[in-house]
Structures are given as C-alpha cells and as structure tokens.
Amino acid sequence: MKAFRLLLVLLALLAWAPAHADEFSDAVRALNADNFADKIAAAEALSALGDGRAAVILEALADGRLHAAGDGTIVMEQGGAYRDAITQAAASSADASPITVNNRLRGVLRGAVGRLGLFSPDPELRKRAAESVIASPTPESAAMVRRALETETLPEVKRMLSLALANLDLADADPERRKAAIQALRDSSDPMVRGQLQHMLETESDPEVKAAADKAVGAINSRLVWVSVGANIFQGLSLGSVLLLAAIGLAVTFGVMGVINMAHGEMIMLGAYTAFVVQEVFRATLPPEYVGLYLPVAVPVAFVVTFVIGVGLERTVIRFLYGRPLETMLATWGISLMLQQLVRSIFGASNREVANPAWMTGGIDLIGGFTLTYNRVIIIGFCLAVLLALAALLRWSSFGLHMRAVTQNRPMAAAMGIPTGRIDAATFGLGSGIAGMAGVALSQIGNVSPNLGQGYIVDSFMVVVFGGVGSLWGTLLGALSLGLVNKVLEPYAGAMLGKILVLVVIILFIQKRPRGLFALKGRSVES
Amino acid sequence: MKFVRALGAGLLAAASLLPFTAANAADDTIKVGVLHSLSGTMAISETTLKDTVLMMVDDINKHGGLLGKKVEAVVVDPASNWPLFAEKARELLEKEKVAAVFGCWTSVSRKSVLPVFEQLNGLLFYPVQYEGEESSRNVFYTGAAPNQQAIPAVDYLMSKDGGEVKRWVLAGTDYVYPRTTNKILEAYLKSKGVKAEDIMINYTPFGHNDWQTIVADIKKFGAAGKKTAVVSTINGDANVPFYKELANQGIKADQIPVVAFSVGEEELAGIDTKNLVGHLAAWNYFQSVKAPENDAFIAQWKTFIKNPKRVTNDPMEATYIGFKMWTQAVQQAGTTNVDAVRQAMYGQKVKNLTGGTAVMNTNHHLSKPVLIGEIQANGQMQTVWKSKDVIKADAWSPYIPESAKLKADWTYPWVCGNCAEPKFKM
Numbered sequence: 001m002k003a004f005r006l007l008l009v010l011l012a013l014l015a016w017a018p019a020h021a022d023e024f025s026d027a028v029r030a031l032n033a034d035n036f037a038d039k040i041a042a043a044e045a046l047s048a049l050g051d052g053r054a055a056v057i058l059e060a061l062a063d064g065r066l067h068a069a070g071d072g073t074i075v076m077e078q079g080g081a082y083r084d085a086i087t088q089a090a091a092s093s094a095d096a097s098p099i100t101v102n103n104r105l106r107g108v109l110r111g112a113v114g115r116l117g118l119f120s121p122d123p124e125l126r127k128r129a130a131e132s133v134i135a136s137p138t139p140e141s142a143a144m145v146r147r148a149l150e151t152e153t154l155p156e157v158k159r160m161l162s163l164a165l166a167n168l169d170l171a172d173a174d175p176e177r178r179k180a181a182i183q184a185l186r187d188s189s190d191p192m193v194r195g196q197l198q199h200m201l202e203t204e205s206d207p208e209v210k211a212a213a214d215k216a217v218g219a220i221n222s223r224l225v226w227v228s229v230g231a232n233i234f235q236g237l238s239l240g241s242v243l244l245l246a247a248i249g250l251a252v253t254f255g256v257m258g259v260i261n262m263a264h265g266e267m268i269m270l271g272a273y274t275a276f277v278v279q280e281v282f283r284a285t286l287p288p289e290y291v292g293l294y295l296p297v298a299v300p301v302a303f304v305v306t307f308v309i310g311v312g313l314e315r316t317v318i319r320f321l322y323g324r325p326l327e328t329m330l331a332t333w334g335i336s337l338m339l340q341q342l343v344r345s346i347f348g349a350s351n352r353e354v355a356n357p358a359w360m361t362g363g364i365d366l367i368g369g370f371t372l373t374y375n376r377v378i379i380i381g382f383c384l385a386v387l388l389a390l391a392a393l394l395r396w397s398s399f400g401l402h403m404r405a406v407t408q409n410r411p412m413a414a415a416m417g418i419p420t421g422r423i424d425a426a427t428f429g430l431g432s433g434i435a436g437m438a439g440v441a442l443s444q445i446g447n448v449s450p451n452l453g454q455g456y457i458v459d460s461f462m463v464v465v466f467g468g469v470g471s472l473w474g475t476l477l478g479a480l481s482l483g484l485v486n487k488v489l490e491p492y493a494g495a496m497l498g499k500i501l502v503l504v505v506i507i508l509f510i511q512k513r514p515r516g517l518f519a520l521k522g523r524s525v526e527s
Numbered sequence: 528m529k530f531v532r533a534l535g536a537g538l539l540a541a542a543s544l545l546p547f548t549a550a551n552a553a554d555d556t557i558k559v560g561v562l563h564s565l566s567g568t569m570a571i572s573e574t575t576l577k578d579t580v581l582m583m584v585d586d587i588n589k590h591g592g593l594l595g596k597k598v599e600a601v602v603v604d605p606a607s608n609w610p611l612f613a614e615k616a617r618e619l620l621e622k623e624k625v626a627a628v629f630g631c632w633t634s635v636s637r638k639s640v641l642p643v644f645e646q647l648n649g650l651l652f653y654p655v656q657y658e659g660e661e662s663s664r665n666v667f668y669t670g671a672a673p674n675q676q677a678i679p680a681v682d683y684l685m686s687k688d689g690g691e692v693k694r695w696v697l698a699g700t701d702y703v704y705p706r707t708t709n710k711i712l713e714a715y716l717k718s719k720g721v722k723a724e725d726i727m728i729n730y731t732p733f734g735h736n737d738w739q740t741i742v743a744d745i746k747k748f749g750a751a752g753k754k755t756a757v758v759s760t761i762n763g764d765a766n767v768p769f770y771k772e773l774a775n776q777g778i779k780a781d782q783i784p785v786v787a788f789s790v791g792e793e794e795l796a797g798i799d800t801k802n803l804v805g806h807l808a809a810w811n812y813f814q815s816v817k818a819p820e821n822d823a824f825i826a827q828w829k830t831f832i833k834n835p836k837r838v839t840n841d842p843m844e845a846t847y848i849g850f851k852m853w854t855q856a857v858q859q860a861g862t863t864n865v866d867a868v869r870q871a872m873y874g875q876k877v878k879n880l881t882g883g884t885a886v887m888n889t890n891h892h893l894s895k896p897v898l899i900g901e902i903q904a905n906g907q908m909q910t911v912w913k914s915k916d917v918i919k920a921d922a923w924s925p926y927i928p929e930s931a932k933l934k935a936d937w938t939y940p941w942v943c944g945n946c947a948e949p950k951f952k953m
Contacts, residue, residue: 375775446736
C-alpha cells in the first residue's frame with residue numbers, strides 16, 4: 001500500500017514536471033505576441049507562474065535583449081552572447097529580431113521582476129526588487145512584501161522592504177496600518193513619499209490619521225527645503241565651473257595680453273572636435289571596453305592641436321595688430337568665421353556625437369531626489385585642476401616669470417634679454433590650448449557642432465570683464481558668482497529672464513567698478 | 528591700346544550674347560527656388576531639405592522633365608538670418624522668376640517671407656510641422672498642424688497604452704512655435720479636465736545647455752504621486768543636453784516619458800540614444816515604417832547623398848509630398864502660372880511614404896496620418912500608435928477661443944485664410 005502510494009506520488013511528479021516545463025515555455029513563447037496588450041497579458045501570466053527563471057527573461061525583455069528567431073524560439077542576449085531563453089543552450093542570433101516593448105509593458109515588467117526578485121537567494125537582487133516595488137506599486141505587492149519581510153535577515157534589505165511596505169500600506173483599508181505606515185515614513189526625505197502623503201491629506205477620512213500625515217508632510221517639507229538649497233548651490237557651482245573653463249583661456253589672451261580674441265570660442269570648438277576625432281580613432285581600433293578611455297587621451301591631444309593653431313594665428317595675423325584693438329577684433333572675428341566654415345566643410349553641418357564614457361554617465365542619488373551627476377562633478381574637478389595648474393605655471397616656472405615680465409613692461413623685459421616675440425606667441429598658444437581642453441570637457445555636456453564656440457564667447461567675455469581683466473582669481477570668483485546668481489534666479493525668474501537679469505546686474509556693476517572685481521594695480525595697466 | 532579694343536569687342540560680343548542665352552534658358556527650363564539656410568544655426572536641419580529638393584529635381588529630369596522642359600533648381604543661402612530670407616525670396620521671384628519656391632524651416636523665417644510672396648504672387652511650399660494659426664493664399668503647408676501632431680500625442684499619453692498621464696510639463700524653446708503650441712495644448716488639457724496646478728510651463732532660450740535646474744524641477748513636479756509626462760517643443764540642438772541631463776538624473780521613460788515634436792531621426796543622429804530608449808516622438812513619418820514607397824525613398828536618398836548612414840525624416844517626406852503635388856498640379860494645369868497651379872493643387876493626391884494618401888485641402892494644409900513612436904537604441908523610432916485614417920489639418924485651432932471662429936478656405940464662396948464668414952454670399 002505504502003509502495004503504491006509512493007509510486008502514485010512519483011507518477012504525479014513525473015506527469016507534473018513536463019507539464020510545468022511546457023507551461024513555462026509556452027508562457028515565454030507567448031511574449032512574442034503581435035500587440036502590446038497580448039504581450040502584457042503574457043508577461044503577467046509568466047510572472048504568475050512564480051518560476052525563478054522568469055525574472056531573468058522578463059528583465060531581458062524590458063532591456064530589449066530578448067529576441068525572437070525566425071522559427072519562433074526565444075533567444076536571450078547577455079553580454080554579446082545569445083542563448084535559448086528556455087533551454088539555456090547557446091543559440092545563434094542570425095535571424096533573430098528583438099521583441100518590441102513600449103513604456104506600459106516596461107512598467108508591468110518592472111513590477112513583475114520586482115515581485116519575483118523578492119524571494120531570490122541573491123541579496124542584491126532582493127534589494128533591487130524592493131526598489132522596483134517602491135517605483136511601481138501595485139495593490140497585490142503588499143502581501144508579497146509582507147511575506148518577504150518575515151523571512152528577510154539582512155538589515156539593509158529589511159529596511160528597504162519595510163519602506164516599500166509602508167509605501168504600499170498608505171492605501172490600506174485599516175486606519176491603524178495607515179497610521180503605522182505614516183510613522184515609518186516620517187523620516188524619509190523622498191519627494192515621492194511627500195507626494196503620496198499630500199495626496200492622502202485630500203482623501204483621508206480618519207481625523208487621527210490625517211493629523212499624523214499632516215505632521216509628517218511638515219517634517220519632510222522642512223528637510224526638503226535644505227535639500228533644494230544644497231541642490232541649488234551645486235548647480236550654481238557646476239554652471240560656474242563651465243563658465244570658468246570657457247573663460248580661463250580668454251583670461252590669458254585677453255586678460256594678460258590684452259588681445260580681444262573673437263576666435264576664442266572656435267578654439268573651444270576645435271577642442272571638442274578633437275575629442276570627437278580621438279573617440280572615432282578609439283572606436284575604430286580598440287575593443288569596446290576601452291573606448292571610454294578616449295577622454296583622458298583627448299585632453300592633451302586637444303591642448304597640443306589648439307596650442308599649435310594658436311601659435312600659428314599669433315605669428316601670422318595677431319602680432320601685426322598689437323595695440324590696435326579694433327583691427328584685432330575684426331581680424332579674429334573673420335578668423336572665427338573661417339574656422340567655423342572649415343570645420344563645417346570637413347565634418348559637415350550636423351552635430352557630431354561625442355558619447356559620455358560609462359564612468360561619466362548617471363549619478364549618485366543623494367537625499368530628497370537630488371542627484372549628483374558624475375559628469376558635472378568631474379567637470380568641476382577638472383576645471384579646478386586646470387586653474388591650479390595654470391596658476392602654478394605662471395607663478396613658479398621661468399616661462400611664467402617671462403610672461404609676467406612681458407605683460408608688465410615690454411621694453412624693460414626686452415632690455416633684460418627676454419625674447420618678447422616668442423613669449424607672446426607661447427602665451428597666445430597657451431590661452432588657445434586651455435580653450436581646447438575646455439572644449440573636450442564641454443563636449444561632454446553640450447553639442448559638438450560648428451557653432452559650439454558662439455554660445456560661449458559672450459559668457460567668457462562677461463566672466464573676464466566682471467572678474468577683473470588680468471586676474472586669474474578674479475576670473476575664478478567672477479565665474480562662480482555668475483553661476484550661482486544665475487541658478488538662484490532661475491527657479492523664480494525662469495531661464496530666459498534669469499539670463500537677462502544677470503546681464504543687467506553686470507552692467508550696473510561695471511558702471512560702479514569699471515575694472516571688475518579684482519583690479520590690477522600698477523603702472524603698466526593704463527598704458 | 529590694342530588690348531583695350533580687343534577687350535571692348537569681347538565685352539560687346541558677350542553682352543549681345545547674354546539676352547539670347549537668357550531667353551533660351553527661359554524657353555526650355557522651369558526654375559524652382561530652394562530657400563533653405565546652408566550656414567548658421569539652422570544649417571544642421573535645413574541643408575538636408577535642400578538636398579532633398581535637389582534629389583527630386585534630379586529625379587524628375589531623369590524621367591523627362593516637366594511639361595517637356597528641364598527643371599532647374601536655383602539654390603540660395605539665407606544663412607539663418609530672418610530678414611535675409613525676405614531678400615532672398617524677392618531675388619528668387621523677381622530676378623530668377625522661379626515657378627515655385629521650396630523653403631523655410633523656422634516660423635519666424637516663414638513670417639519674414641510671407642509679405643514678399645503675397646506681394647509678388649509667388650508660391651511657397653513650407654515643409655515643417657508648425658504652430659498653425661495661419662493660411663496664406665501663396666503658401667502650401669505640407670508639415671503638420673498642431674492637431675496632426677501635438678493633440679494626438681497628448682491623447683495617446685492620456686490613453687491606457689500611454690500610461691494615463693495626469694500631470695503635464697510643457698517645456699519649450701522661447702519663440703512663436705512652442706508658445707502657440709503650448710497655448711493650444713493648455714486650452715486642450717483644461718478642456719479635458721486637467722487642473723491648472725497639474726500643468727507646468729517652462730521656456731528656455733535657443734541653444735540652452737544647462738538643464739540641471741529644469742530637469743530637477745521636472746523630477747520634483749513628477750514626484751507628486753500622479754503619472755507625469757513632459758511635452759517637449761524644445762527645438763534644435765538644445766535637445767541633446769536636455770536628454771543627457773534626464774538620463775544622468777535617472778529619469779526613465781517609463782516613469783516620466785518625454786514626447787517631442789521637434790526630435791526626429793536627423794537630430795538623434797547626433798546623440799548617444801542608449802539613454803533615450805522609450806521616450807516618444809510624434810510625427811507624420813518615421814524612417815522605420817515598412818512600406819514599399821518608403822523603402823524606395825530611403826534607397827534613392829542614400830544613393831543620391833552617397834552616404835549609406837544618412838537617415839530620412841519627417842520634413843523630408845513633407846518636402847517630397849510638396850514637390851510631387853506641385854509637379855502633378857503643373858502637369859494638370861499645363862502651365863507653371865501660379866494662379867492656375869494653385870487651383871490645380873486643391874484635392875491633389877500623393878501617396879504617403881508610410882502608406883495611405885495625402886490630400887491637399889482648400890485651407891492649403893494636408894490630410895496626413897499621425898504616428899507616435901518610441902525611440903530605439905539604434906536612433907530609429909518604433910511606431911507604437913498610428914491614426915486609423917488620415918487627419919485633416921486645422922489651420923485655425925478650435926481650442927483657442929479667438930481662432931475657433933475663423934475658417935480658412937481658398938475656394939468659392941469663402942476665398943479667405945482667416946474669415947469668420949464667407950467673402951461671397953451664395
């Protein structure tokens with residue numbers, strides 16, 4: 001009798017196993033439906049099976065890595081290799097085309113992957129699952145999260161799960177649960193949570209819960225005010241560092257040499273195109289994982305290229321025009337137009353794609369929905385490094401000494417045996433070279449087009465004039481304060497009016513202090 | 528002295544030849560003007576359209592020309608300079624005596640040439656989606672009006688497939704097209720029961736590249752617990768840093784989708800599209816649409832431009848439709864006379880590249896299908912919604928009270944582009 005029962009169980013197991021497998025593979029195949037409604041139904045059916053293998057497949061589908069081959073097999077791409085999604089056997093990608101998804105399906109998939117991942121043995125997956133439950137809450141998830149919480153051991157995952165649960169419990173029918181959820185969420189600084197609590201204030205019927213929600217919203221609000229002040233300062237510094245990068249080169253050519261160089265913006269543009277060329281060379285010659293390294297290589301290359309062009313310009317055009325600011329201005333403006341057209345003829349009129357390397361994309365989510373984006377942080381650091389290097393060069397190198405001597409008193413410097421002509425050329429080259437490096441950095445946040453420089457030339461002059469002609473520290477302070485003022489004004493006045501207000505402020509300031517923030521004192525200045 | 532005399536004789540001979548060659552040219556060629564910026568900020572977009580017209584001219588000449596004559600394109604460069612557009616338009620009409628002009632991109636350039644075309648009774652084919660609220664007797668608008676692009680896009684986002692959006696950010700560049708479009712959209716959203724506090728409107732200057740604050744604001748606005756979407760009328764290359772910032776601040780398309788009206792395949796060619804996947808664009812044409820006409824067009828374009836990587840986009844299709852319609856109208860009228868061609872234009876039909884047939888209406892706008900696509904990792908659009916039938920363009924939006932009363936119809940008894948009642952009583 002016993003043996004018979006065992007046999008029955010075995011038979012049942014045997015019968016069940018293939019049936020189960022078929023159910024699973026049928027569900028996977030159903031993902032390749034004709035319309036999105038069917039695909040959504042298939043994804044939901046697949047996740048309802050509760051099979052651990054489904055999570056990987058659904059995630060691949062959300063990322064566009066799930067392909068359907070011509071014979072109906074579903075193939076999954078992982079790191080360049082293709083595998084059969086059901087049997088895990090290696091497969092070819094020859095005739096496979098990706099299964100299309102839309103935003104609604106992506107949302108469903110995210111939720112499904114989240115729910116499936118809650119019980120995964122991998123803590124990293126569980127953490128991600130908790131995040132995705134918060135991002136796309138569904139009423140069914142509450143029970144599952146509660147179950148997951150019971151078995152969870154890691155404190156970090158536990159904390160995230162209870163946050164997720166509290167988020168879901170805000171909509172619970174039981175007022176006690178709602179109140180407990182509010183208590184749990186009171187210390188959050190997530191604007192999403194505040195939004196939900198605010199929404200609750202409008203719909204809540206229980207007065208006690210309502211009062212708790214009101215208090216929690218107040219607490220979150222007062223924290224978020226500080227977050228937004230911090231975010232504003234960061235954005236101001238970041239804009240300031242961009243202005244500074246664009247202006248440092250000009251601070252050398254205009255500030256130190258007194259040359260009104262209208263082609264300064266084009267030096268920035270040439271630097272950005274150098275970054276593009278270096279990137280293309282890297283793409284053509286190196287395996288994809290090293291392509292991201294093109295950026296550190298592009299910086300010195302851009303410096304050399306624009307340095308050479310700068311020296312060439314100085315020797316062939318600008319040195320004949322010293323002391324004639326109007327002619328210099330017209331000549332350099334003409335040069336800027338020629339350089340633009342040259343680049344347009346070589347690279348075409350359309351924008352060129354300079355991709356952010358992986359290490360410069362994304363950011364760290366700090367509190368309260370404020371993201372510290374990597375590219376901005378790196379540019380602030382790069383900008384300070386360039387400024388310090390330049391200051392050190394001027395202060396401690398013999399070239400810096402000669403340069404300062406020539407700008408302060410040219411005849412005397414010449415009498416001391418300093419080759420003034422060569423120093424002029426090198427100084428102009430240095431200013432251009434720095435502009436070229438700035439171009440590499442700016443290619444990471446803006447467009448690379450022949451007109452790139454025009455967007456920066458006015459701002460650069462503004463910074464140099466505001467900071468005080470001839471003073472590097474004035475340029476630094478000028479750029480940072482313009483950046484901060486711009487960003488503080490922007491939320492109230494809008495980007496357009498903010499810019500106008502900053503211009504008005506500068507005009508008024510220049511009226512009051514014509515030589516800018518830091519005026520150079522000395523006999524040579526007025527000559 | 529001998530040299531001077533020889534020179535004089537040569538000049539005389541040349542001068543006597545000149546009128547003869549000109550007359551000769553007028554006899555066996557038909558001139559069309561191409562008025563697109565080939566330098567300056569708009570060169571990025573407009574150069575492509577110049578090449579499209581040249582391709583069409585080349586094609587028609589290969590097939591025996593028009594009315595037995597060769598078609599010759601006269602290309603001028605208004606250099607993204609709006610007043611220069613008017614000067615160049617005058618040059619094309621008065622000096623070159625072109626039969627029709629294909630040109631303009633921005634609304635301000637169109638507004639600048641409008642008086643010239645009306646005064647000299649010229650014919651302009653305008654191939655770009657625009658804000659509507661206009662119908663000139665001398666212009667045929669082959670791009671989309673707001674009800675062929677903006678309104679369907681908003682409807683899609685409100686639908687179940689689009690994510691049932693409840694909160695809206697209207698972000699645009701600060702000039703006439705975004706401002707008018709947003710005015711129409713705001714009125715439309717309010718008519719659909721969206722409250723004022725659920726609409727955020729934001730304008731930025733041309734070429735804006737510091738999007739940190741605005742993207743952070745959008746993030747904050749979207750955190751209010753209601754599904755939020757951004758409707759973007761941001762124009763030109765300001766889009767690139769905008770999308771970059773969105774990606775860097777971690778905003779994904781399934782959380783806050785962005786639907787754009789000025790971002791097409793050409794613009795995406797300059798962006799790393801990996802982070803844009805799932806954001807939307809609304810147009811009347813996508814390169815990715817599978818249709819025999821489209822395949823032929825793409826192949827023709829790639830051969831003509833000698834670059835297999837070049838993409839096609841919506842304004843190119845609009846140029847294609849405009850040029851085809853004009854040649855058909857000229858053939859039907861048997862002349863290039865502007866008044867005759869205009870009459871022949873009404874009801875003119877051309878097959879869309881994406882299927883269906885475009886029809887020219889008496890309000891000088893087209894009936895076209897509307898497509899909504901999601902951006903793919905390869906920079907192409909995948910259609911997620913298509914209008915069931917062609918949609919007829921409204922020259923005047925019914926959602927703005929002042930223009931709801933107006934009607935554009937250039938046939939009897941209306942004969943007017945902005946009238947509340949017909950010019951002639953029946």
